[in-house]
Amino acid sequence: MLARLLRQMPPTARAARAAMGVRRLAAMPLHPQKKFASKYFDVEEVMFADQPEQIVRGGRTLFPKLPAALEGVKQIGVIGWGSQGPAQAQNFRESLEGSDIKVKVGLREGSSSMKAARACGFTEEKGTLGEMYKVISESDMVLLLISDAACVEEYKNVFKALKPRTTLGLSHGFLLGHLESVHEQFPADVDVVLCAPKGMGPSVRRLYEQGREVNGSGINASFAVHQDVTGRATERALAWAVGVGSPYIFQTTLNAEWRSDIFGERCILLGGVHGMIESLFRYYESHGMAAHEAFKTSGEVITGPITRTISHDGIKAVHDNLSPADRQIFKTAYCASYTPSRSIIEECYDSVSSGNEIRDVVMAAKRFDKYPMGCIDNTRTWKVGAEVRKAGGTPEQRKAVPVNPLTAGVYCAMMMAQIDCLYDRGHVYSEIVNESVIESVDSLNPYMHARGVSYMVDNCSVTARLGSRKWAPRFDYILTEQAFPAIDAKAAPDEALFQRFLAHPVHDMLKTCSSLRPSVDISVS
């Protein structure tokens, strides 16, 4: 069904490339190098625009297959209790209910998270909570969900503690990025697999819970097999993704994952949208709008109606829903914002891909004792935002705020610039739309809508929080310095650029994706 829908959608590869207006990199080292197969899960082959991909659909109906897919695994150790740990440990435990596979949480001795884990039913008495290295050394599958900084500090000891032929699971390729930068490797005698849910931990849990009522609700995930010594790495990685509730699972590589992930959160997912709202709020205020109105027109419009429209109907629908007059304003704003946004986005990709961002994160962690990360929502913009939320009526009323076409044009331009950058750099389409669109509208923006920017950003990983703090100001400045003056000067829009937007193959893909998504309410109360 999915396969059929998707096959109908794309234009030919050539037309798709022409529509993108870009030339593809000759080599695609970020694409998976070979096809995968599974004895337990249906693998569907689909065409996303000009790219063939293999995907697996998840869902609760598959939970009974998990024990067989996890054959040889008696205990799954979930190490860490940050953003992903609580969500994945609880989801996987629930999905495996009735089997003899134990999910055991491993934490540092004396960790303050012990209490939180116990409150979720992981306890020493039941043998489902313990000291991390002990849990690592006794587990057949180890999901290493400690922070990136902790990974850098602990990886040597973790590697030593792993039993031979254990399946080491990562939810992020960060550790590979770090190993590359210090010229080291994973131990040769273990599997290394990835399951990377495309949303922060709290929404991985929330949508899984919603899935009890609506089968298929959950956060999409990418998976990858980096080392396979047991011959069972693919089945275990897929079982993991299904077990934590992913409705749609696609293949990537660890190399592509860490690049797109560290990049995406610095741009439209967190840093980009943060800086954009700061800059738009100021823009509207300096053009005479009262404070509450200015925040509604910037922050509320993005996290409310635009987010809902993109989630349900895709990016182009934001444009199509506007009146003819408003479409002109959208077009001007889009064209004024695309290239400035893209310039920062390209800089960010280079910074990530060269290893600079990983080095930055590792160095920042060493400064935390003296210079901890500060509060980001203490500024005028977010204080006004808090007032607006307080005064703002029901979630439905707040989502019904009229869409300002200028805000819409700026937001869509940055999102499209990120999509084009990832495409040009050679990422698979599933990764592109998940890291640029779906994670934003189905996981992150709803958190900002509910409780502000810091609730969104600071519920993410330290790597994401640092990156968001680093890049938000850059997007703010480039829009303020380049895009807004062009909008005010009523600069003639670049017609070719805008036609590329209207004809972009990503729109059909997103329309299909949203038609496949169960109709759960993604808003956060």
Added chain:
Amino acid sequence: MLARLLRQMPPTARAARAAMGVRRLAAMPLHPQKKFASKYFDVEEVMFADQPEQIVRGGRTLFPKLPAALEGVKQIGVIGWGSQGPAQAQNFRESLEGSDIKVKVGLREGSSSMKAARACGFTEEKGTLGEMYKVISESDMVLLLISDAACVEEYKNVFKALKPRTTLGLSHGFLLGHLESVHEQFPADVDVVLCAPKGMGPSVRRLYEQGREVNGSGINASFAVHQDVTGRATERALAWAVGVGSPYIFQTTLNAEWRSDIFGERCILLGGVHGMIESLFRYYESHGMAAHEAFKTSGEVITGPITRTISHDGIKAVHDNLSPADRQIFKTAYCASYTPSRSIIEECYDSVSSGNEIRDVVMAAKRFDKYPMGCIDNTRTWKVGAEVRKAGGTPEQRKAVPVNPLTAGVYCAMMMAQIDCLYDRGHVYSEIVNESVIESVDSLNPYMHARGVSYMVDNCSVTARLGSRKWAPRFDYILTEQAFPAIDAKAAPDEALFQRFLAHPVHDMLKTCSSLRPSVDISVS
């Protein structure tokens, strides 16, 4: 005289360290490893706080000694016509007038700068202008003043073109930083020396011209000898520094130079002051000040009276000149701003020292064809600034604007945070004060005062321009997110932090430095 003055000044090493409130790094790899001597110039040994340094005083009276110090050099090739090229070529030529040493400018074939060089009297007819590789291959001393990006592209060809036993001169350690990052080295058969004027090219020229009337006017420079195959490298480097008009020359290493230079311009020299003014302007406007008043209170106060006070009387004088009531506001603002500023400053130093910033610059240059650097003074802040300058009266009137104590506290805090960072990282004191204070108040801020932020930033190197664009927004955000809310909340000042400021050994040093400076007018018309 200088030596005596400076010897009187510092407290004991122990007291100085205690006053800094910091522990020095055990090793000091950024300090010069051995003493230097000269047959032609007087070398004075001075104590800066707890550090002994050797310095040479420049001045026009030394110009007659240059030919002897440059023995063996018949032709000096000045390669490049960016920020430093025009200034150094003209200054050195003028200083060597009457000798038989030729200063010849070398540029790329067909370079648009050929015309500008001819306008300054460097011509093919006189044999003082030519194609760069030809000039390199025929010169005995080659001052490589092309842009950092061009260095990265051209260095292999430059190295090939150098005659054996040539003295290769750099005004920046950037190339060493790049060579380290690609694991390469300078050719073994040439001298490698540094003369790094602590100001942008236009002010190196301006102050040299003022020096015709006032002996000793000029921009300080650091020098370093990285390779010495001729045995004459030190004399040539010193002659170069004297020849371009430096009044005060101190020793450093290439490693220390590129770190402190790339770092300093990202912080208080360019990026820091840029972001600070943007954030202060917004702060004052959002607290009800009219636009012109807000810019006067932020931008004008910093580049006008504060800059003049620090140039003449040092940093502490900014505080001491305030009324008792205003000193309280200064103190609150200082204490609220120091640690947030320091956190970005430490991040920046790490980013520079790890090679990340150099990698960033190299990658940015590859994007310029598609994403050129944009205009930075198109924002509301700088447009209001331009109006203020236009309406603002004489330079003297503009410098007499009353000092706002909040602005003063924020500015001095960032400057002191930079000084402390460089000290902790192990730089020599001369380098610290030149890269943190003197370059700012005697070279850069006067340019911003005269014509705005872009006139200051975009007259600097591409590395500086990129870095300023990258870090200005970070300083803006950290002040807006952390410092200003603390000021508004009237947070109790950290007494120990403020006592460290009042007792800091840098104040005595700066007082002496300014007493040694000829009283030229550093304002730019």
